[in-house]
Amino acid sequence: WLSYAYDSLTNFPYGKQYFSQPALQPIPLSKALLEQGDDTTSNAIIATFIADVTFGAFSQKETDAILARDAEDGDKLAAGIKKAVAKGVVEAEPPVEPVCKIDVAGKSADVVSAEMIAKMGDAPSKGCVLVLQGLSGTGKGTTVAKLQATLPRAVSWSNGNVFRSLTLLAVSYCAAKAIEFNSEALTPELLAELMKCLEFGKFNDKFDIRINGIGHDLLVSEVANTTLKEPRVSKAIPTVAELTQGEVIKFAEAAAAAMSADGMNVLMEGRAQTLDYVRTPHRFELTLAQPLVIGQRRAAQRMMASALTVLKDIEAPTETQVFAALKSELEKMASTA
Incomplete structure (x- = not known):
């Protein structure tokens, strides 16, 4: 062979x-x-x-299947952000800092992560926010894992648990009011109230998300693999996610800012449509010429x-x-x- x-x-x-x-x-x-x-x-x-x-x-x-899924996901994200703009949750055109593009063809994740760290200078020694965007399959997840293993006090942020937390609150609200859970029930006013039930900060000497309201008082780190993965939550996530892109983006940006101010290096990977709303000079995009x-x-x-x-x-x-x-x-x- x-x-x-x-x-x-x-x-x-x-x-x-x-x-x-x-x-x-x-x-x-x-x-x-x-x-x-x-x-x-x-x-x-x-x-x-x-x-x-x-x-x-x-x-x-x-390749064709991945690009098609990425395009579909991009359209859904764009629709969600458009709704957030219409509600006044986020601005239509955020002031995006310059993006450093890295062609990953022929490079291992170790090489790519080393390039990124070199371009960041001494920022990781103080704590900062790094965003990494790119198409599926370009190695974002692997690169973030390498960065997390290399940088001091590094943490990888995911919006997934924020969406799950909001969904738990939404389905709990509908159940308590004996109303059908659907997009019509999730009015902008209700979503604003549910967002107030989420608090990011230090609990038990570590950063966490507290869910406090609609009959719940939970820490996400303690229920991420139990309550937040119950069928009633999982099946309702798409409905909630479509309507709360803007709210979750703002929550994530505030959380990242809090952690970086505490000296942590926050790694955020995903799509440009959402990462554009996170303010940081450390912006990278993984590309592939082929x-x-x-x-x-x-x-x-x-x-x-x-x-x-x-x-x-x-x-x-x-x-x-x-x-x-x-x-x-x-x-x-x-x-x-």
């Missing part, structure tokens, strides 16, 4: 360009490498299969997960067995795509 990978790199039209970094040259496939499950694993699989016709076609389908790489990464991740299932009962499979498992799972997924 090594000669297979070498031929891929030397003959495939994008091979030399994409794998110009020494760290992304083909490395021996192993079960341990698959279990590692990070960007090194994905790059190794791509390097091995980059000239495979089936892999190419499957990667293109994955969009197909997005699909290649997703294809590699899926192959990795499926191959591990095949190899789970083999304690120390050979490189040939690992390659065969990856190839077999690729063929299966491609045939049903």
Whole structure:
């Protein structure tokens, strides 16, 4: 399989360009490498299969699907923000600071995160807010994980629990009033009242979100995997999220400012539509000159997960067995795509 990978790199039209970094040259496939499950694993699989016709076609389908989902999500976000503007919750055109774009092609997450840290100067030593945007598949999540492991007092912020907290309050309100939960019930006045039930600050000597109202007095850190994931909350989130983009954006910006003022480094990743409302000079966007790489990464991740299932009962499979498992799972997924 090594000669297979070498031929891929030397003959495939994008091979030399994409794998110009020494760290992304083909490395021996192993079960341990698959279990590692990070960007090194994905790059190794791509390097091995980059000239495979089936892999190419499957990667293109994955790319098309990801871009379509991103466009759909972008439209939904835009609609939500438009409603927030109409309510006067946020301004139509926030003053966005310059964005530093980083082409991640041929770079590991370690290299990308190091570039970002270098551009931030001494800001992390004092505490700051960093926002990271980009299309799905560009490696935002992996890069944030690297940054969180490297920067002092770093924390990754997610709006997910804010939306879940608001949703818990909304469904609880409707249940208490014996009215049907729907978008009509969530008036701007009600949403404003529900937002007042959320407080961000230090509780038990650590930053947290307190839900206090409509029969609840909870800390998000204590109920994030229980109450906030109950079916009544999960199924109602889309309705609440569509109507509260602006409110959650403002809550997140205030929370990030509070943590950075306390000397923490706050990492926020997502879409530009929402991150534009967070004020910080440390703005980054991950890009890929070749969009197909997005699909290649997703294809590699899926192959990795499926191959591990095949190899789970083999304690120390050979490189040939690992390659065969990856190839077999690729063929299966491609045939049903």
